Amino acid sequence: MNASLNEIESLCKKAARGAGLSWGLAEEAGKAARWLSGNGLDGPALLAGQLRLDDGCAYPQLRPDTGTDYWELAGRAMCPLIAGVTLSDHAYLIRKKGEIHLGTMTHPQLLMPFASAAARQLGIALKVSWQGCVLEFLPGGGAVLIQAYNFLSPHVAGVNCTCVALATRGASELDGPIPTLVTSVHEYLDSLAARTYVPASEASRLLGAGAGLSDNT
Template structure:
């Protein structure tokens, strides 16, 4: 951990990745989806966007994915992002992918942008009040009113022909200030992945064991 303030906890991008992955595992996500969750939070944080905060909000609200049984809830963006990644080549060749309603859709933006980079294509992601263009090496948000939406309505990903301009965002490096409430939520969920201490683990070297070294 890099540091703390009254407003939040400053974490490196690698710490955000690791915390997001552990928190996802704590909610029951598979290893594959947990890794995607951590990467998405890190990617967004690298662009100065609310990646860890979106992930914390996702894990404390209804969502539809293999980790939950709430089929009436909006789609999980991590699970939907895997589908988007699988369909990226079709999207690049002109096939729109319509995902419907997606919880915390900002996390889906990370998935779309990583697909644009992997395929070296330009993709757009849209929902009500939001539109962004994903370049192989950058991002442009054209309509950002819905950037913080808890649910993205009628989410669509499609190919685009666009030129890079001065409004494009580039990923930064270093650390990001994470809202304290989001950090505490993710840290609490991550704690569910830790095995409780036992006499056997303590005696085998985990912790101080039963010996008093003072």
């Protein structure tokens, strides 16, 4: 089905909340899916893939330790949503240290919207890379794919975030139409979003549409 960016953001936000994220993190997940879709990437499918892995996790325990130059989680791959929010909150560390290394991560593409926000916040160009893939994020928020091999990998051994003096010249920014929302992805996200709905009680039904037990006479 064709979906607008507003519809994608709303669905993904509710799905992320249904998978166990706080409302604040769910809002960030919805915005991330919207950013990816607005740049021609399949944001809902990427988010769905990550939510399948993290469904029901204790997300506060997935927050990396920002006190070191190498962020990682013992015993599991990093969640790009949690890593991305942490990166945005601690963007000043990139300027201070010049680079930050992130450990093993699933669906690193979900890190892209947060890297874009960090570059815009700092007013610098930021390079994000993993094996076979190099991206640059411009001070204005745009993203450039420099090396695309392994770009869509669902699992990478590590991600590097580095300040760069100047963005690579001649490279074109990511762009493209909003991808079609695949039925199976839509159904999965919708099933997660349904967890946020409060079951109707007898009282709520009587207070809802219709006359209830009154004939309004």
